[in-house]
Amino acid sequence: MNKADASAMRVLLIDDDTTFTDALARALGRRGLVIATAHTPDEALARANDWAPTHAVLDLNLNCEVSGLDLITPLIEAAPGLRVTVLTGYASIATTVSAMQRGAVGYLAKPVDAPAVIAALGDDGADTPVESPEQRMSLKRLEWEHIQRVLAEHDGNISEAARSLGLHRRTLQRKLDKRPVKF
Numbered sequence: 001m002n003k004a005d006a007s008a009m010r011v012l013l014i015d016d017d018t019t020f021t022d023a024l025a026r027a028l029g030r031r032g033l034v035i036a037t038a039h040t041p042d043e044a045l046a047r048a049n050d051w052a053p054t055h056a057v058l059d060l061n062l063n064c065e066v067s068g069l070d071l072i073t074p075l076i077e078a079a080p081g082l083r084v085t086v087l088t089g090y091a092s093i094a095t096t097v098s099a100m101q102r103g104a105v106g107y108l109a110k111p112v113d114a115p116a117v118i119a120a121l122g123d124d125g126a127d128t129p130v131e132s133p134e135q136r137m138s139l140k141r142l143e144w145e146h147i148q149r150v151l152a153e154h155d156g157n158i159s160e161a162a163r164s165l166g167l168h169r170r171t172l173q174r175k176l177d178k179r180p181v182k183f
Helices: 002-010 018-030 041-051 067-078 093-101 113-121 139-153 158-165 170-179
Strands: 010-014 032-037 055-059 081-086 107-110
Touching: 010 018, 010 041, 010 081, 018 032, 018 113, 041 055, 041 067, 055 113, 067 081, 067 093, 093 107, 107 113, 107 170, 113 139, 113 158, 139 158, 139 170, 158 170
Parallel strands: 010 032, 010 055, 055 081, 081 107
Antiparallel strands: none
């Protein structure tokens, strides 16, 4: 995808994880895409209506009553021609099939980096690209993503997350005090 193609894309990032969304938005913005973010289903639908994005990257698990799958059709209705790519940390064949049946054109499993998202957005429905060695995330970034996922699974309880990770609570707190590793 060339720079002209990227600048024509208006991408709506929909994810309840504000830290992840902000980091991905900055990374995609540096690569020439126009980005808007939403963290709730209502906010996503309002942005789709008002902003008219060309593409959306939608998290499957929004930690609310509405699944990301249930949001695909209303988003496409709100912004006709919208190309939705589902992004999830809980990938499965069943959710992939369900997402595609509802109108999604792509499906990415977390952890993911900006080049992989751009490649998926530029695919226009082709298979998700195979990750090349230079696109792989660093070990530090993978660790940070895993810690965030485990912490979310334990509703932010650092002691429980530390036990689950096999870390001392203070060690986990030190790791959490650090900023997220860049994409």
